[in-house]
Amino acid sequence: MADTLIIFIDSLRYDQAAEMDFLGRMPERCPVRPGFGYSVNIHAELFAGYRPDEVGYFCEWMVNPKESPGHRWCRLLPLLDVIFRPYVLNRGLQRLLTRGYRPDHIMPNIPLRHLDKFAVAGEHILSSRFPRPTLFSEHPGLQVLPYRGIAPKGSRDEAVSRRALAALAEHSQLFVPLPDLDGIGHNHGVGSWEHEEHLARLDRWVAELAREFRHRYPAGHLFVVSDHGMVNVKGGIRLDIEECCGRSGLHSYLCFSDATLLRVWVYDEALRQPLTEFLSSLSRGHLLASEERRHYGLTNPAFGDFIMVLEEGYCFEPSTFARHIPKAMHGYHPRLPSQWGIFAHDGPPLDGSSPQEMVQVYPLLRDALRE
Ligand SMILES: [Zn+2]
Numbered sequence: 001m002a003d004t005l006i007i008f009i010d011s012l013r014y015d016q017a018a019e020m021d022f023l024g025r026m027p028e029r030c031p032v033r034p035g036f037g038y039s040v041n042i043h044a045e046l047f048a049g050y051r052p053d054e055v056g057y058f059c060e061w062m063v064n065p066k067e068s069p070g071h072r073w074c075r076l077l078p079l080l081d082v083i084f085r086p087y088v089l090n091r092g093l094q095r096l097l098t099r100g101y102r103p104d105h106i107m108p109n110i111p112l113r114h115l116d117k118f119a120v121a122g123e124h125i126l127s128s129r130f131p132r133p134t135l136f137s138e139h140p141g142l143q144v145l146p147y148r149g150i151a152p153k154g155s156r157d158e159a160v161s162r163r164a165l166a167a168l169a170e171h172s173q174l175f176v177p178l179p180d181l182d183g184i185g186h187n188h189g190v191g192s193w194e195h196e197e198h199l200a201r202l203d204r205w206v207a208e209l210a211r212e213f214r215h216r217y218p219a220g221h222l223f224v225v226s227d228h229g230m231v232n233v234k235g236g237i238r239l240d241i242e243e244c245c246g247r248s249g250l251h252s253y254l255c256f257s258d259a260t261l262l263r264v265w266v267y268d269e270a271l272r273q274p275l276t277e278f279l280s281s282l283s284r285g286h287l288l289a290s291e292e293r294r295h296y297g298l299t300n301p302a303f304g305d306f307i308m309v310l311e312e313g314y315c316f317e318p319s320t321f322a323r324h325i326p327k328a329m330h331g332y333h334p335r336l337p338s339q340w341g342i343f344a345h346d347g348p349p350l351d352g353s354s355p356q357e358m359v360q361v362y363p364l365l366r367d368a369l370r371e
Helices: 039-048 077-083 087-097 156-167 180-188 193-216 241-245 269-281 290-295 358-370
Strands: 004-009 028-032 061-063 118-120 173-178 221-226 235-237 253-258 261-266 285-287 306-310 314-316 341-346
Touching (some): 004 358, 039 358, 156 180, 156 193, 173 193, 180 193, 193 221, 221 358, 241 269, 261 269, 269 285, 269 306, 306 314
Parallel strands (some): 004 173, 004 221, 235 314
Antiparallel strands (some): 028 341, 221 341, 261 306, 285 306
16 A cells, blocks of 8 residues: 555646646656547546446447436427427426436537437446446545535635645545646636636645655655646537438437537448448548547447547537537547646656556556555
């Protein structure tokens, strides 16, 4: 049980961390490529070592009519969708019909007529529903500081850092999640005054925690990790797939666009060719080839017959996840430097080389905790 402090900063870009006073001087630091997708998948890579194929889901929502929030009303939904056509009404009724469905997840922008097709599949790494062993379930001695409900968004990092400083007196294995940078990036953009200011504050809090940890545990491991980067959004892409390939449904095809990603499931084989042509013709989209799907652990056909990722800086608008585009986004192709997170370490030498991909971070954290 080695003394270990793990600081997790949501959405901290490697290139920005490298320029920070404290973080940029940590003795070992390197960029880490996330896998495809968003937090539910990247946290499974980072804190459990599983790619989507191994954890069984890709993105938060997947096709699953029986478990969907609209299953009970499946016959009524097409009619309701016509009656409640204006967006505000559609959204209002959607909220009413999905009340109580998985309150731990944000209800995305699924139109009424598709409310009986998709269900939550991806689970938060700290949830008891997470399907595999994790760093946290395997190391009950690792004290995890909570961040939910302790302060308003934007002020949680400061509150967590303060609690972490005090907790170090009692806990020699501590996990400190700092979640605020993600929302600040989405709302204000990378390079904005708010984002820059928060980066500077984060650097000071991390330096303070590192000092306190070293003072109490001189031979311990200090890690600073992030899940992905972030990049400013230049524009929205309207997905006119139904104009070109016909109406979507369980007898034709389904699609779900999560901001930067598009997944398409084909149910009518006759549509495979037109869908392939349509998707290949989208100028700002990149269709994942089977080789890429193998590399990133996305071979499960339940993840979609097609998976597409948009060019850096573009988001679907509207998407099945949100009506409007944010100022900045992540979830682009992992090979882009703007998407890289950071791995930084200070302490006794680690077994194993510097991680290049997110799944390679997990064994380093695990082994340090076990020492
Ligand atoms: Zn985010």
